[in-house]
Amino acid sequence: MLARLALPAHVVRHSAANAFADMRAIYTWRTWTFGWLGRMLAQVTFFVLLGRVVAGPEHATYLVIGNALMTCVIESLTVVASTTWERTAGTLALLAAAPAGPTWVFLGRSLQWPVSGTGTSLVALFLLGPFFGVTWRPEHIPVAALLVVLTAAGTYCFGLFLAALVLNAGRLRNVVPGVTALLMMAFCGVQVPIGYWPSWIGRIADIVPLTHLLHALRALTEDASSGYVFARAALGLLVGVFWLVMAHLAFESLLHRGRRRGTVDFDP
Amino acid sequence: MTDRATAVETRSLTRSYGTGRRGGSEVYALRGVDLSVGQGEVHGLLGPNGAGKTTLCRILSTILLPTSGTARIMGRDVVRDADAVKRCIGIVFGGDRGLYGRLTVGDNLRFWAALYGLRGTGLRRRCQALLERMGLAHRADDRVDTLSRGMKQRLHLARGLVADPPLLILDEPTVGMDPVAAQDFRVLVDGLRADGRTILLTTHDMAEAEAVCDRVSLVDHGRIIATRAPAGIGALISRYERIEARGVPAEVAAALPDIPGVVTVRAAAGERLRIETEDTSATRAVLRRLVAEDVTEVATSRPTLEEVYLHLIGERGMTVER
Structure with a gap:
């Protein structure tokens, strides 16, 4: 089992090196802190x-927790746009012709976003939260951090699935993550409780990792039992894994259809 | 399995696309292509844009399915045995496409090596050896964005070789390169030939094809219209012998097309006149007439690969169709 996972992990690691090279090219620590982070903190405020x-x-309190966690969602969804960079760089055909599966490459290729998003959310929660009435007990801090990591990771997997759909429609690469984030803000319990909406919207929101992990985070700050918090977190994790599997199937299907229809070209 | 000495073999290979319109006819990118490339051969694919060269390479690279016909790489079917074929080929692009500009040279190579299953010491040794062979070891830690076009092309080649494939597909590898860098690249390709690797090269550059290819195939409208060694390809249109003369009086030039067997008479660079004839007797008649008119600056030659290309395919180099 470990040997079977070693090769994908190896591919993800080298692909992630590419992701962080992009990050270093886009941001310096100053521009990340005073540009990106400052902007997101302003948005939460x-x-x-x-x-x-x-x-x-x-x-x-309700709003600061929801919007602080939302920052990592917004950033993780950038994977939708950055996955299409493979087509513009002319590397998609080379990836399709390589023996390694595309899922592992794409999984590593945009990892900078959930990592950066996790940092953004943690600062927003622990720095802005107390200004707006959130109280963090020391034992809550590692659990809250874990929930942020899971939210960024689960959303990243969801974003990978969307990326596979958008890879053949490059013009939608910024529209899809923007609209998706907007819908998640409205319907997943960020700005208003899910119960505000008709029940069928709540059922759709259940297939989004954010819904469960935000619920877990709120429960944590409200001193709910740890069993309840972990149960909701596990549900969020499960939904994230579901989207990773869906992303895998979508990427495989994309390349299969690409071979048939000729949509994977040598030229960008 | 086919003959072990055959690296690439296609039979009746066809690829068509729907027009996307109801009732629209199919557009053929390849029509029944039969091609055989021996192991260790450097084979050129020449043709205008839209001729089908890249479609053929995409099918051989496993990223495009043929509509009908078969293609085999090292005896393995590109459709049924695509995973094995992927390990037999290296793809090399020209220009900026296909590289990660923000990664260092070394990281680019290590990334692709990982995708081909190399790990640990084997990966490091392979990448280091390739960087040294391509003269890039001193730039291993520099971002690809900072490299010259020629260096990028060497990195492309290193990337194509990272899995040590027996077949390399080079798609317009010297496009946009200056003459010196292009010449350096051809020397590297010669080195790969010496390794015994098979190379399939698509190019518009006739000089490049003549310099590096053992054989060339002229491709047009999705068909291979001729396959020959570059030196002998003039035989395809051997009836077109060429005479070039300088200082031909206008009335003589006007009379030359009337000589039986003269195909074309047209002005060439340097105030010269280029006359093409169907056969040797017509050539002799033209030479007699020119000498009789005191035209002494005269030369005859066989058509070059470029002229054969223009005769067979025409000057449609910029036409794009699919």
Whole structure:
């Protein structure tokens, strides 16, 4: 079993080196901190203040937790756009002609986003949270951090699935993650409780990792039993794995259809 | 399994695409291509844009399925045994496509080596050996973005060789390179030939094809219209002998097309006149007439590969069709 996993892990590791080279080219630590992170903290603050004005100060805690966790979702969904870079770089045909499966390559190829997103969410939760009434007990901190990591990872897997769908429709590469993030903000319990919406929307929201992991995070801050928190976290993890499997099937299907229809070309 | 000495073999290979319109006819990128490339051969595919060269290479690379016919690489079917074929081929592009500009030279190579299953010491040794062979060892830690076009092309070649494949597919490898870099690249290709590797090269560059290929196939409208050694390809149109003359009086030039067997008379560079004839007797008649008119700056020659290409395919080099 370990030997079977060793090769994919090896491919993911080398692919991730590519991801972090992109990250270093896009950001310096200064531009990440004062550009990206500053922007996301401003976004969280904006929604919290807006909620206070519209709905009252008692909602600030709810909003800061949802929007702080949402930052890692937004960044993890960037995988949809960055996966299409393979086509523009002219490397997609080479990947398709290589013996390694595309899923492992793409899994590593955009890993910078969930890692960076995790950092963003942690700063937002632990720095902004207390300003808006969130109290972190020391024993909550590692669990909260784990939930953030799981949210970024699960959303990344969901994003990989979307990326496989968008790879043949490059013009949608920024539209799809934007619209998806908007829908998740509205329907997964970020701005308003899921119960606000008709029940069928709640059932759809259940197939999104964020829904369960955000619920777990809220339960943690409300001192719910650890069993309940871990059960919701496990559900979120399971949904994330489901999307990874779906992404794998979508990438395999994409290349299979590409061979048939001629959509994988030597030229970008 | 086919003959062990055959590296690439296609039989009646056809690839068509629907037009996407209801009732629209199929568009053929390849029509019944039969091609046989021996192991260790450097084989050129020449043809205008849209002729079918790249479609053929995509099928051989396993990223495109043929509509009908068969293609085998080292005896393995590209459709049924695609996984094995992938390990037998290296693909080399020209230009900037196919490299990760933000990665270092070494990381690029290690990434592709990982995709071909190399690990640990084997991976490191293979990458180091290739970097040294391609003259890139001193740039191993530099980002690919900072390399010259010629260096990028050497990295492309190293990437194509990372799995030590017996067959290399080079798709327009010297496009955009300066003459010196292109010449350096051809020397590297000669080295690969000496290794016994089979090379399939698509190019528009006749000089390149003549310099490096053992045989060339002229491709047009999805068909292979001729396969010959570059030196002997003029025999395909041997009835077109060429005479070039300078200082031909206008009235003489106007009269030359009337000589039986003269195919074309046209102005060439350097105030010369180029006359093409169908056979030797026509050539003799033209030479007699020119000498009789005191035209002494005269030369005859066989058609070059470029002229054969232009005769057989025409000057449609920029036409794109699929």
